[in-house]
Amino acid sequence: MEITTYLNEQRQRVEDRLAALMLDPVGAFAQHIESMRYSLFVGGKRIRPILCLAAAEAVNNNEQTRQCALPVACALECIHTYSLIHDDLPAMDDDDLRRGKPTNHTIFGEAAAILAGDGLLTFAFDLLSSPVSAALADPVRLRLIQTVARAAGSLGMVGGQSLDMIYAGKQVGYEVLRSIHRSKTGALITASVTCGALVAGASEEQEEALKTYGDHIGLAFQIVDDLLDVEATTEQLGKPAGSDIKSDKVTYPSLFGRETSRTMAREAVQEAIAALAAFNHQAEPLRALANYIVNRKK
Known part of the structure; x- marks a missing residue:
């Protein structure tokens, strides 16, 4: 397919759908909502x-499935x-560019940026539990909420970011690197x-x-991210290139070198596609997405 x-x-x-669902910047909370938006x-x-x-x-x-999945x-x-x-x-990666634009805290200030993040996190659970998801049975919605909470929380994305900060500038092995990125990046992708x-309504299988x-694609995504940080330009990435080196972060290229890292990413994508063997042509977008992730340039 044409990805x-x-x-x-x-x-x-x-x-x-985001435009339709997101809060409007009006009333007493207008400035806070504007920073979220x-x-x-x-x-x-x-x-x-x-x-x-x-x-x-x-x-x-x-x-029906497509509409239920959108919120x-x-x-x-x-x-x-x-x-x-x-x-x-500044207390984390201290970057001033994201998606080719000034980062939130450089526009609205640190306190407002922290609160904008908090607002988006909690708004996500509002969406998962609100009437916009009413077509889903309650047990399904509860599982969705639990799945997202665990992926985003202390044993997922937040925990991974914590490890990333703790081990910056330290000599670590593959197990630590894998733990960091399985949590920080991979958990929300999975x-x-x-x-x-x-x-x-998928079966257990x-x-x-x-x-x-x-x-597997979470792993591939992070390896490619690490490679792009040392190979792409700031203009291509829309964020500062070389930020991992600046922050002395442990990455796949720093541990394995670029070529081995690239091979690991390709192998992860092959494993991802192999996992879809029982699916028919309806899974073709997932297969194409896996290849897109490993070949992306930004």
Whole structure:
């Protein structure tokens, strides 16, 4: 399939629904909401919500499934955006550029940026539990909420970011590196795929296969991110190139070198695609997404 067209179409679906669901910057909280909206709508590939939509389509590609998956996909993008706002803060990675635009704290100040991130995180759970997801049975919604909470929390993304900070500047081995990135990056990617499976009513076997797919592309995504940090330009990335080196972070290229890292990413993508063996042509977007992730230039 032509992945660029698919990505553009799905990205527009996510953008349109985000615009419809997101709070308007009016009233007493207008400035706070404006800071939330700034980072949410400043751009982005929307990979996580698209993975959610593609996974749902792989299981049950009908209009009801597609519509039910959209608010869930939007919630995932809110959580991802919150994590970027906080990652960019001076106390964390101290970056002043994200998605080709000034970072949130450089526009609104540190306190407002922290609160914008907090607002997006909690708004995500509002979406997952609100009437916009009412077409989903309550047990499904509870599983969605738990899946996202665990992926975003102390044993997932937040915990991974904590490890990333703790081990910056230290000599560590592969197990620590793998733990950092499985949590910091991989957990939300896997959760995005798993949520799509849950929305579509996947069987246990389908859900497990999609989770395996998510685990492997999460690894590939992070390895490619590490490679791009040393190979791409700031203009290409939309964020400062070389930030991992500046922060003395442990990365795949720093531990294994570029070529071995590239091989590891390709192998992870092959494993991801192999996990989809039992799925028919409806999973073709997931297969194409895996290849896109390993070949992307930004």
